Amino acid sequence: xxxxxxxxxxxxxxxxxxxxxxxxxxxxxxxxxxxxxxxxxxxxxxxxxxxxxxxxxxxxxxxxxxxxxxxxxxxxxxxxxxxxxxxxxxxxxxxxxxxxxxxxxxxxxxxxxxxxxxxxxxxxxxxxxxxxxxxxxxxxxxxxxxxxxxxx
Amino acid sequence: xxxxxxxxxxxxxxxxxxxxxxxxxxxxxxxxxxxxxxxxxxxxxxxxxxxxxxxxxxxxxxxxxxxxxxxxxxxxxxxxxxxxxxxxxxxxxxxxxxxxxxxxxxxxxxxxxxxxxxxxxxxxxxxxxxxxxxxxxxxxxxxxxxxxxxxxxxxxxxxxxxxxxxxxxxxxxxxxxxxxxxxxxxxxxxxxxxxxxxxxxxxxxxxxxxxxxxxxxxxxxxxxxxxxxxxxxxxxxxxxxxxxxxxxxxxxxxxxxxxxxxxxxxxxxxxxxxxxxxxxxxxxxxxxxxxxxxxxxxxxxxxxxxxxxxxxxxxxxxxxxxxxxxxxxxxxxxxxxxxxxxxxxxxxxxxxxxxxxxxxxxxxxxxxxxxxxxxxxxxxxxxxxxxxxxxxxxxxxxxxxxxxxxxxxxxxxxxxxxxxxxxxxxxxxxxxxxxxxxxxxxxxxxxxxxxxxxxxxxxxxxxxxxxxxxxxxxxxxxxxxxxxxxxxxxxxxxxxxxxxxxxxxxxxxxxxxxxxxxxxxxxxxxxxxxxxxxxxxxxxxxxxxxxxxxxxxxxxxxxxxxxxxxxxxxxxxxxxxxxxxxxxxxxxxxxxxxxxxxxxxxxxxxxxxxxxxxxxxxxxxxxxxxxxxxxxxxxxxxxxxxxxxxxxxxxxxxxxxxxxxxxxxxxxxxxxxxxxxxxxxxxxxxxxxxxxxxxxxxxxxxxxxxxxxxxxxxxxxxxxxxxxxxxxxxxxxxxxxxxxxxxxxxxxxx
Ligand code: FES
Ligand code: FES
Numbered sequence: 001x002x003x004x005x006x007x008x009x010x011x012x013x014x015x016x017x018x019x020x021x022x023x024x025x026x027x028x029x030x031x032x033x034x035x036x037x038x039x040x041x042x043x044x045x046x047x048x049x050x051x052x053x054x055x056x057x058x059x060x061x062x063x064x065x066x067x068x069x070x071x072x073x074x075x076x077x078x079x080x081x082x083x084x085x086x087x088x089x090x091x092x093x094x095x096x097x098x099x100x101x102x103x104x105x106x107x108x109x110x111x112x113x114x115x116x117x118x119x120x121x122x123x124x125x126x127x128x129x130x131x132x133x134x135x136x137x138x139x140x141x142x143x144x145x146x147x148x149x150x151x152x
Numbered sequence: 153x154x155x156x157x158x159x160x161x162x163x164x165x166x167x168x169x170x171x172x173x174x175x176x177x178x179x180x181x182x183x184x185x186x187x188x189x190x191x192x193x194x195x196x197x198x199x200x201x202x203x204x205x206x207x208x209x210x211x212x213x214x215x216x217x218x219x220x221x222x223x224x225x226x227x228x229x230x231x232x233x234x235x236x237x238x239x240x241x242x243x244x245x246x247x248x249x250x251x252x253x254x255x256x257x258x259x260x261x262x263x264x265x266x267x268x269x270x271x272x273x274x275x276x277x278x279x280x281x282x283x284x285x286x287x288x289x290x291x292x293x294x295x296x297x298x299x300x301x302x303x304x305x306x307x308x309x310x311x312x313x314x315x316x317x318x319x320x321x322x323x324x325x326x327x328x329x330x331x332x333x334x335x336x337x338x339x340x341x342x343x344x345x346x347x348x349x350x351x352x353x354x355x356x357x358x359x360x361x362x363x364x365x366x367x368x369x370x371x372x373x374x375x376x377x378x379x380x381x382x383x384x385x386x387x388x389x390x391x392x393x394x395x396x397x398x399x400x401x402x403x404x405x406x407x408x409x410x411x412x413x414x415x416x417x418x419x420x421x422x423x424x425x426x427x428x429x430x431x432x433x434x435x436x437x438x439x440x441x442x443x444x445x446x447x448x449x450x451x452x453x454x455x456x457x458x459x460x461x462x463x464x465x466x467x468x469x470x471x472x473x474x475x476x477x478x479x480x481x482x483x484x485x486x487x488x489x490x491x492x493x494x495x496x497x498x499x500x501x502x503x504x505x506x507x508x509x510x511x512x513x514x515x516x517x518x519x520x521x522x523x524x525x526x527x528x529x530x531x532x533x534x535x536x537x538x539x540x541x542x543x544x545x546x547x548x549x550x551x552x553x554x555x556x557x558x559x560x561x562x563x564x565x566x567x568x569x570x571x572x573x574x575x576x577x578x579x580x581x582x583x584x585x586x587x588x589x590x591x592x593x594x595x596x597x598x599x600x601x602x603x604x605x606x607x608x609x610x611x612x613x614x615x616x617x618x619x620x621x622x623x624x625x626x627x628x629x630x631x632x633x634x635x636x637x638x639x640x641x642x643x644x645x646x647x648x649x650x651x652x653x654x655x656x657x658x659x660x661x662x663x664x665x666x667x668x669x670x671x672x673x674x675x676x677x678x679x680x681x682x683x684x685x686x687x688x689x690x691x692x693x694x695x696x697x698x699x700x701x702x703x704x705x706x707x708x709x710x711x712x713x714x715x716x717x718x719x720x721x722x723x724x725x726x727x728x729x730x731x732x733x734x735x736x737x738x739x740x741x742x743x744x745x746x747x748x749x750x751x752x753x754x755x756x757x758x759x760x761x762x763x764x765x766x767x768x769x770x771x772x773x774x775x776x777x778x779x780x781x782x783x784x785x786x787x788x789x790x791x792x793x794x795x796x797x798x799x800x801x802x803x804x805x806x807x808x809x810x811x812x813x814x815x816x817x818x819x820x821x822x823x824x825x826x827x828x829x830x831x832x833x834x835x836x837x838x839x840x841x842x843x844x845x846x847x848x849x850x851x852x853x854x855x856x857x858x859x860x861x862x863x864x865x866x867x868x869x870x871x872x873x874x875x876x877x878x879x880x881x882x883x884x885x886x887x888x889x890x891x892x893x894x895x896x897x898x899x900x901x902x
Contacts, residue, residue: 014452015434018452018454018455019454021454022452022453022454025453026409026452026453026454027452029403031394031397031401031403032393032394032395033394034398034400034527034528034576035400035453035529035606036527036528036529036609036838037609037837037838038457038608038609038837039609039837039838039839041837041838041839041842042527042838044527070394071393071394072393072394072395075393076393077389077390077393077395080392080393084392084393087388087392088384088388088389088392091384091385091388091804091805091808092392093385093387093388093391093392094222094223094224094577094808094809094812095220095221095222095391095526095527095528095574095575095576095577095578096222096387096390096391096392096396096574096576097222097398097526097527097528097576097577098527098576099391099392100394103392121846122846122847123847125846126845126846126847128846129527129838129842129843129845130527130846131525131526131527131577131579131816131843132222132527132577132812132816133811133812133813133814133815133816133819133844133849134808134811134812135811135815135844135846135849136811136849136851136852137808137811138846139846139849
């Protein structure tokens with residue numbers, strides 16, 4: 001079975017029911033997407049499929065249609081995506097385990113809605129759990145990233 | 153503020169005559185030099201200047217033995233060393249190092265002394281220092297109890313200063329000038345003529361000379377990193393780019409992936425297993441018994457999870473009640489029962505006499521078991537090869553893990569290496585090691601192979617050792633608009649002895665202070681004032697949960713105080729301030745009053761504010777919460793927080809920790825419980841145990857004060873006041889007094 005992740009094509013030999021998350025983590029050694037719940041309740045596994053935020057723990061790899069982008073493909077320590085830059089500027093992460101998913105979700109949000117209100121941020125981001133309680137800074141960082149992106 | 157006298161006493165004379173008299177734990181052993189774990193691992197040419205700094209020709213390594221579970225320990229420890237060493241920590245290698253006794257944690261046990269943290273008198277201080285002796289004996293290289301900063305503040309700066317002066321001494325000898333004529337800057341010694349010699353170039357010579365230990369620490373006014381706003385966390389970039397490597401991300405060639413299912417009645421053995429459906433599944437290599445359950449070894453985590461689910465298992469039942477109802481009945485029975493009496497650390501005035509006649513105000517409270525549920529589930533990678541055991545895991549207790557793994561594998565502790573990795577949260581979960589024991593058991597069956605054990609979220613939540621459930625009863629009296637008598641009794645299973653016994657195999661004698669920590673030790677002066685702990689039988693095995701005893705006691709003490717104040721007709725904030733006998737605590741109460749523009753508990757029709765206060769881990773923390781009753785339920789509008797940690801080393805991270813603590817405290821108080829049915833919790837994943845999500849997160853404003861006399865950690869003290877402040881605010885807005893957590897059993901939230 002073939003799939004494209006961060007622009008690179010991979011061939012894997014797995015059962016089609018295996019969720020994309022575990023193909024990424026255990027077969028392709030792409031560790032940015034995290035396992036938190038396995039039932040679409042935490043968002044730690046969020047990746048983009050053709051630009052849309054998707055919970056990779058819920059997507060059987062056999063049903064995948066389109067290219068996958070993970071946090072590793074969004075930006076790198078040397079070339080940060082605007083959302084990642086805002087996250088660093090606001091010192092958002094505590095343990096950081098949820099943040100790959102938070103950042104992927106926020107990037108997809110800003111793609112669709114460049115100037116989200118607080119209520120829109122609440123609605124889209126509430127599927128991403130943060131047990132460390134970084135929410136106040138997540139809100140601030142999203143507004144900041146929105147502004148930077150609109151100036152760019 | 154340099155505290156050189158104190159430093160010398162704690163770091164070097166810890167086992168000496170200065171604190172020798174009367175230690176029951178064996179001063180001789182404490183006085184023996186502590187083996188330096190780095191010496192085992194040193195390559196030629198490295199100079200081990202202190203156990204916290206390593207320098208060789210290639211670079212500088214800082215060793216930060218307190219584990220990072222999200223609280224910023226990694227970063228602050230590196231800054232503490234760098235502040236005195238004169239390096240940019242971003243250019244150094246930073247590693248937790250191998251576990252070793254030299255990293256014993258003196259502060260975590262020092263809060264166990266029978267003096268409330270607001271007493272700083274001579275006896276209390278001396279006893280706190282005594283307690284670092286058993287920490288050393290018990291080999292407690294442990295992260296917890298908000299202790300990283302208090303424990304490391306002197307020691308790590310001292311390590312940096314010692315390294316710096318020794319490198320200067322080496323340079324002085326090389327060029328033939330006095331050490332006093334040299335200075336240091338950015339990882340180099342600067343000669344009087346301006347030439348610089350890199351530390352790395354001096355490493356070999358520094359190894360040849362005795363370390364310079366008569367160093368003076370710099371005053372806060374000379375600090376370059378500490379206390380500065382916008383101090384970047386050194387792990388931030390990795391955590392925002394998906395490049396931080398947590399335990400669950402470890403990868404090795406040909407690694408096996410495993411998971412387990414253990415008896416939902418935690419700690420109970422015995423099971424009948426039918427593995428026939430699981431055995432033939434794709435990628436499954438072995439199905440084996442582990443302590444209290446069954447393990448599956450496969451070639452992919454998901455395949456291991458699938459096979460584990462396909463196991464048919466019949467569990468045996470434990471000997472404690474199997475339902476929440478039965479558990480609470482047992483707790484209620486112990487409450488006030490003389491046979492269950494555990495301790496009474498506060499008893500002022502004559503409470504019995506005071507409550508004999510007249511109108512006595514009474515209230516009963518209860519709180520549920522709570523899971524830690526950090527985002528990264530428990531996991532460990534283990535390899536057993538030629539009687540050596542290697543373990544990679546995120547943990548707060550590497551030495552306990554080393555010793556237990558040695559026992560399981562039948563090797564000496566020296567044959568076990570524990571590599572501590574960054575943790576995706578803990579909240580106390582990683583003060584346990586069941587998952588590591590299971591991983592070692594499974595790895596022994598596949599010698600030579602790396603094996604990664606991952607708990608499913610369901611396994612993680614149902615095999616957590618939760619925060620204890622407890623019940624409490626308050627009785628009190630008011631007169632002339634004042635609180636006159638306060639009597640609180642708390643009943644809980646013993647937490648600390650259970651936990652310590654699980655880890656060490658030793659029993660911890662004496663009372664279990666955690667039953668009343670957070671209520672007996674509050675800085676108030678009430679004429680008749682008493683707090684009593686009752687020890688209920690052990691039931692569901694329990695453990696520390698962010699803020700430990702204060703997580704429940706903060707709710708009990710402050711809720712009941714609020715009830716009495718309302719009954720007295722006094723103002724909730726003004727009466728707390730009047731009763732407060734500790735200056736820094738009074739100041740945080742005054743601060744939240746000012747921040748919130750406090751003018752009484754009522755704001756408008758359907759809107760109210762509550763104040764909550766708790767002093768935990770030596771940190772007074774006050775919170776004012778404003779709520780509105782809406783058609784969809786209670787909405788939290790705003791939270792004001794004031795804390796006093798003595799000295800703020802990292803203002804940005806302090807604010808983050810307080811945000812996190814408040815959200816953790818509120819989320820669980822509003823929404824969370826572990827409910828037991830058939831000996832197992834019904835809540836096994838986040839759909840039933842959310843904590844708080846973004847849409848409920850309020851605006852939070854934080855003010856840090858510095859009136860306290862000792863430096864303190866802030867990872868936990870933000871938690872305890874949140875629940876009572878919210879319950880008190882709900883009372884102010886609605887007139888409904890809620891005495892049981894979670895609050896959503898009794899009222900809806902937006
Ligand atoms: S792991 Fe996919 S949503 Fe939690
Ligand atoms: S930063 Fe730890 S869970 Fe979000």
